[in-house]
Structures are given as structure tokens and as C-alpha cells.
Amino acid sequence: MKIAVAGTGYVGLSNAVLLAQHHEVVALDIIPEKVALINQRKSPIVDAEIEDFLANRELNLKATTDKQEAFAGAEYVVIATPTDYDPVTNYFNTGSVEAVIHSRIRYHILTATLSVLVTFLKVAVKMVLNIWFMPVHPACMAQIPQCHFPCTTT
Numbered sequence: 285m286k287i288a289v290a291g292t293g294y295v296g297l298s299n300a301v302l303l304a305q306h307h308e309v310v311a312l313d314i315i316p317e318k319v320a321l322i323n324q325r326k327s328p329i330v331d332a333e334i335e336d337f338l339a340n341r342e343l344n345l346k347a348t349t350d351k352q353e354a355f356a357g358a359e360y361v362v363i364a365t366p367t368d369y370d371p372v373t374n375y376f377n378t379g380s381v382e383a384v385i386h387s388r389i390r391y392h393i394l395t396a397t398l399s400v401l402v403t404f405l406k407v408a409v410k411m412v413l414n415i416w417f418m419p420v421h422p423a424c425m426a427q428i429p430q431c432h433f434p435c436t437t438t
Contacts, residue, residue: 286310288358290384292318292347294329296364301337303362304345311347312354322347351387 292313318328365380
């Protein structure tokens with residue numbers, strides 16, 4: 285099974301390495317230097333386990349900067365892109381997650397990183413439903429709770 289992982293920071297690369305032990309994994313990143321390191325089986329982040337796995341384990345892992353190459357034929361997409369919090373505006377920047385959702389509009393399963401707020405996931409579900417099943421009946425959309433931004437959870 286082919287799995288695409290969008291983002292090769294700690295969360296994305298950790299998941300890519302674990303999944304690549306038993307599946308074909310294509311890691312997508314926007315930084316060519318990180319992609320080159322991963323393809324040379326070198327870790328772009330400092331982590332002993334990731335470094336060991338890349339250097340010494342058999343992994344079905346390839347990295348790319350090309351969205352088409354990463355997503356073509358993938359059954360699953362793991363989204364592990366930054367969701368930085370801005371304490372001044374009280375918002376999470378979810379733009380990179382939204383960009384992946386929009387670029388992968390016809391895939392089966394979407395997994396988001398741990399740092400994404402539940403409220404954003406509700407919006408992401410609505411986005412995916414709108415894209416997959418256009419148009420979605422308003423009664424169906426009403427069953428998904430509304431997202432409240434700025435974030436009011438503590």
C-alpha cells in the first residue's frame with residue numbers, strides 16, 4: 285500500500301519511517317535540502333532513532349518536493365505540516381494543512397498531526413465533505429458542530 289506523508293518535520297518523518305517498514309511511503313516536503321538528505325538516508329532532524337532507522341533499516345521510503353509524485357496512487361495521506369500558534373491573535377495557522385487538503389481532494393483517508401485543534405478538524409471534515417460530495421445536503425453539514433475561531437479552548 286502506498287502512503288504519502290506531507291511534511292518531514294519530527295512528526296512527519298517519524299511516521300514516514302515507521303510506516304516505511306511495511307509500506308511504500310513517499311514523503312513530501314517543500315524544502316529540497318531536507319528531501320535530498322532523506323533520499324540519502326540521512327536525517328534532516330536530530331533524533332537518534334530516526335538517524336538509526338534511516339542508516340541501518342530496510343525502508344521503502346522516498347522523499348520528493350513534487351505533490352503529484354507523492355500523492356499519485358496513495359491510499360492514505362498523513363498531514364504533518366506546521367500548525368504554529370500565534371498567542372497575539374489566539375489563532376493556529378492551519379494554512380499548510382488546508383493546502384494539503386485542497387491538493388488531495390479525492391483521497392480516502394486523511395490523518396492530521398497531533399497539534400491541530402479539534403475545532404480545526406471539524407472545519408477540515410466540512411472541507412473534505414464539500415470537496416468529495418459536492419454539493420453536500422445542508423442537513424448533513426449541520427450535524428458537524430460549528431468551529432469557533434479565534435480559539436476559545438484552554
